Amino acid sequence: MFSTGQLVFAGFFVVCFIAVMIYVYRKDLSLHKTHYKGSFKVLLGFIFFIILLFLIKIYLKK
Template identity: 55%
Template sequence: MFTKGQLVFAVFFVIAFVIAMVIAYRKDKALHQLFYKGNYKILIAFFAFIALLFVIKFATKH
């Protein structure tokens, strides 16, 4: 399906991308802690909303 060259490129690209993301995150870590305090509450609310939608779907199905 893919040539050997394409697979090698994909592997190197993924490795380089992950390394770049780690470096970028480490540089911005102090800013994240300063500006994004409490964002876990939004994540919890989002998952609770999705769970509520599933409950409503299964409750109204029967």
Template identity: 50%
Template sequence: MFSTGQLIFAGLFLVCFVFIIIKAYGKDRPLHKKNYKGIQWIIAYFMIFILFLFLVKYFMKN
């Protein structure tokens, strides 16, 4: 389906892209820690709310 050259290009692109994303996140990490304190609680409450909605749907269906 893909030629050897296309697969090599896709592999190299993926490796470079992941490397650049990790490097950029590493630079921004101190800024994220400063600006987004407590975000894990918001995510946890959001996930609990979604779970609650699924439970309500399940019990209303049965």
């Protein structure tokens, strides 16, 4: 389906992309701690809301 060159390029691209993302994240880690303090609580709120919607769906189905 893919040639060997395409697979090598894709693998190289993925490795480089992940390496750059890790480097940039570590570089901005102090900014993330300062500006995004309550983001974990928001994430938990969204997860709780989605679980609540599924529970309501299951309850109303019966």
